[in-house]
Amino acid sequence: MTLTLPAPAKLNLFLHIIGRRPDGYHELQTLFQFLEHGDELTFSPTSGSRVTLEPAIDGVPQENNLIMRAARLLQAEAGRELPGVHIHLTKRLPMGGGIGGGSSDAATTLLGLNHFWQLGLSIDRLAELGLQLGADVPVFVRGHAAFAEGIGEKLTPCDPPEDWYVVIKPDCNINTGMIFSEEGLTRNTPPITIAPAFEGDASRYRNDCEDIVCKLYPEVEKSRDWLSQFGPARLTGTGACIFGRFPTESKALEVWDSRPSGITGFVTRGVNSSPLHTKLTELD
Numbered sequence: 673m674t675l676t677l678p679a680p681a682k683l684n685l686f687l688h689i690i691g692r693r694p695d696g697y698h699e700l701q702t703l704f705q706f707l708e709h710g711d712e713l714t715f716s717p718t719s720g721s722r723v724t725l726e727p728a729i730d731g732v733p734q735e736n737n738l739i740m741r742a743a744r745l746l747q748a749e750a751g752r753e754l755p756g757v758h759i760h761l762t763k764r765l766p767m768g769g770g771i772g773g774g775s776s777d778a779a780t781t782l783l784g785l786n787h788f789w790q791l792g793l794s795i796d797r798l799a800e801l802g803l804q805l806g807a808d809v810p811v812f813v814r815g816h817a818a819f820a821e822g823i824g825e826k827l828t829p830c831d832p833p834e835d836w837y838v839v840i841k842p843d844c845n846i847n848t849g850m851i852f853s854e855e856g857l858t859r860n861t862p863p864i865t866i867a868p869a870f871e872g873d874a875s876r877y878r879n880d881c882e883d884i885v886c887k888l889y890p891e892v893e894k895s896r897d898w899l900s901q902f903g904p905a906r907l908t909g910t911g912a913c914i915f916g917r918f919p920t921e922s923k924a925l926e927v928w929d930s931r932p933s934g935i936t937g938f939v940t941r942g943v944n945s946s947p948l949h950t951k952l953t954e955l956d
């Protein structure tokens with residue numbers, strides 16, 4: 673049977689860097705919330721035992737695509753030949769945007785194929801496998817908005833307000849590894865000791881990558897300057913996307929409709945339960 677599942681985007685409502693591990697990875701404190709907007713994956717049975725994926729993403733070799741890598745991890749975990757599957761990807765999320773498109777595709781593949789192949793793997797095991805693919809994959813596997821620590825794998829579920837967002841994608845792709853290797857990055861923000869009750873207080877919470885990203889990419893700074901006329905505007909992840917929060921859809925659309933020509937992005941709602949998990953629950 674064919675299975676179609678969403679791969680939602682995420683925002684980092686704030687992102688603090690509190691230190692660096694001996695292996696070079698950065699210790700973070702961040703608040704993840706999902707968005708209703710996202711990619712979509714369709715899994716269809718095929719004869720034989722191959723996993724195929726279409727369309728390919730320009731510049732990403734098929735075997736490096738996080739969807740194929742997630743499928744390979746599950747095949748290895750099962751340790752036996754599994755039925756063939758064709759995966760169709762509807763890509764809507766910009767790459768290098770800090771909204772987790774690749775990580776979410778990987779999580780949807782892990783949960784989707786676990787269901788499709790009836791592997792019966794637990795969410796804990798799928799989150800462990802996901803962490804091998806990227807620091808952002810576990811939150812997408814677990815499916816609830818969360819305060820994250822460590823490199824993003826220690827998750828405390830929480831419920832920030834489900835506001836509306838204007839998300840702008842400046843015309844640049846930002847490489848996460850490159851930003852984390854920048855000399856001038858703030859790496860010593862004092863840790864928050866309890867999971868925050870986030871009310872969008874811009875002065876208490878920030879994104880520690882924002883200053884450096886705005887310095888390196890003037891188009892990101894320009895987007896932030898435009899959106900911040902309407903309220904606090906912030907970077908997500910290591911960029912490039914900038915988002916602003918609004919209490920209603922009509923207010924978000926009003927701002928979006930006033931954008932100058934050349935600004936691309938979307939309006940969407942923040943949700944604390946992942947649309948992926950909502951869809952999987954409906955199937956059970």
Ligand SMILES: C[C@](O)(CO)[C@H](O)COP(=O)(O)OP(=O)(O)OC[C@H]1O[C@@H](n2ccc(N)nc2=O)[C@H](O)[C@@H]1O
Nearest residue numbers: 684696697698775806807808823824848849852909910
């Ligand atoms: C910035 C965030 O998007 C916040 O949610 C994530 O922490 C990044 O997660 P991601 O895109 O899945 O990143 P990964 O593919 O795991 O890492 C890419 C590269 O960024 C650097 N990296 C990543 C995460 C982290 N906590 N510290 C790091 O220093 C590492 O050099 C790594 O090789």
Ligand SMILES: Nc1ncnc2c1ncn2[C@@H]1O[C@H](COP(=O)(O)OP(=O)(O)OP(=O)(O)O)[C@@H](O)[C@H]1O
Nearest residue numbers: 737738767768769770771772773774775777808909
């Ligand atoms: N299915 C996929 N979708 C998007 N990118 C993929 C995929 N598979 C591999 N990649 C690679 O991963 C890189 C990061 O893509 P992604 O969309 O996750 O960026 P991002 O939004 O900056 O993510 P993050 O917030 O996790 O840093 C891409 O530039 C691409 O080379």
